[in-house]
Amino acid sequence: xxxGIVERQNEDKYINYLAAQRQLYSEAKKLDGIxxxxxxxxxxxFALLQLLDSGNKYLNAVSYVLxxxxxxxxxxxxxxxxxxxxxxxxxxxHFDVYVYQMPWDDKLFGQQKSVTHIVAEKSKLLLRKTxxxxxxxxxYRPEIxxxxxxxxxFMCQKENYNWDVCLRKRFRLASFIVIxxxxxxxxxxxxxxxxxxxxxxxxxxxxxxxxxWLFETVKQLNKDIRNLNELDELIGSSGSKSMDELQEIQSKxxxxxxxxxxxxxxxxxxxxxxxxxxxxxxxxxxx
Numbered sequence: 446x447x448x449g450i451v452e453r454q455n456e457d458k459y460i461n462y463l464a465a466q467r468q469l470y471s472e473a474k475k476l477d478g479i480x481x482x483x484x485x486x487x488x489x490x491f492a493l494l495q496l497l498d499s500g501n502k503y504l505n506a507v508s509y510v511l512x513x514x515x516x517x518x519x520x521x522x523x524x525x526x527x528x529x530x531x532x533x534x535x536x537x538x539h540f541d542v543y544v545y546q547m548p549w550d551d552k553l554f555g556q557q558k559s560v561t562h563i564v565a566e567k568s569k570l571l572l573r574k575t576x577x578x579x580x581x582x583x584x585y586r587p588e589i590x591x592x593x594x595x596x597x598x599f600m601c602q603k604e605n606y607n608w609d610v611c612l613r614k615r616f617r618l619a620s621f622i623v624i625x626x627x628x629x630x631x632x633x634x635x636x637x638x639x640x641x642x643x644x645x646x647x648x649x650x651x652x653x654x655x656x657x658w659l660f661e662t663v664k665q666l667n668k669d670i671r672n673l674n675e676l677d678e679l680i681g682s683s684g685s686k687s688m689d690e691l692q693e694i695q696s697k698x699x700x701x702x703x704x705x706x707x708x709x710x711x712x713x714x715x716x717x718x719x720x721x722x723x724x725x726x727x728x729x730x731x732x
Contacts, residue, residue: 448597451590453544455582462540463581464568465560469533471571473707476526483515483522484658485627488651492631496638516654523661526707534702536560536567541695544585545598547688553696598691603680605698609705610673615716616708617666624659628652665706672701 453459539560542549549557571577585604589597631648676697686694 446593447590448592448594449546449590450544450585450594450597450601451583451587453546454540454584459540459543460578460581461564461568461572462536462543462560463584464571464577465564465566466533466536466540467577467581468567468571469529469536469563470707471710473526473529473533474709476522476529477707478709480519480522480526481658483518484654485624487515488654489627489631492648492651493634496634513650516657519654519658527704530705530707531703532560532563534699536564537702538695538699541601541698545601545691545695546594547598547692547695550692550696553692554699595686595688595691599680599686599694602691602694602698606673606676606680609701610670610677612708612713612716613666613669613673613706616706616712617663617670619712620659620662620666624655627655662706665704669701669705672697672705676701 454463535558538554539557541547542554551557585601589600589604592600631651635648676694679694679697
């Protein structure tokens with residue numbers, strides 16, 4: 446049996462769709478990286494500089510002002526990140542619907558829009574890099590092509606879901622650990638230098654942007670995980686699903702992709718091999 450999923454996903458036209466969505470998500474993650482620079486890295490740097498030269502009033506004033514500006518900058522960047530993610534999710538949705546041969550349901554997916562221009566523009570940026578096309582081949586596991594179409598779609602959807610849940614839980618934990626360590630470090634250095642209570646309290650100026658970033662990030666990750674848990678309930682058992690049920694699941698996946706937190710590429714790459722191994726074994730079990 447061959448449901449055609451493997452062949453359709455590897456067509457040149459739809460490799461371009463994958464390339465475009467990957468480029469858009471990368472751009473969103475780079476903007477998020479700038480937000481991390483402003484909210485976490487710069488406050489830490491200024492805290493260390495102030496520690497080295499605590500008597501420099503000019504440095505102290507600049508440090509406080511730049512720390513506040515970093516909070517404002519991160520808020521401004523968030524709107525650009527959201528736009529990138531929404532475009533990436535829409536391109537991915539067009540890819541999935543074609544590969545699955547799934548009817549486009551306006552009530553579930555919204556009105557279908559043309560993404561030809563954005564695919565042409567963004568895919569060119571990614572595919573000119575050496576090795577990127579090869580990474581997009583067999584986006585979904587080859588084993589998925591050996592079952593009937595509805596079963597194959599369901600296996601693809603579960604693969605998307607499983608990757609997301611594990612990744613977000615690990616990144617949430619890592620975020621708590623990193624910000625916790627940095628906050629303790631900033632105060633510990635002040636205590637080690639025998640700073641006054643007033644100076645120690647002033648160090649909150651550097652920690653506030655970090656906690657603002659942590660609060661917003663964890664808030665979004667918690668929302669993502671709740672949405673994915675609801676999706677898990679909708680997916681339920683590995684029994685057969687009708688096309689109508691698969692469309693409903695796809696709608697939830699699409700909504701999640703449009704708003705979910707864009708986990709940094711380096712963090713994703715760290716666990717990529719493990720996630721792929723789990724996905725492979727689960728695909729074999731679902732056949």
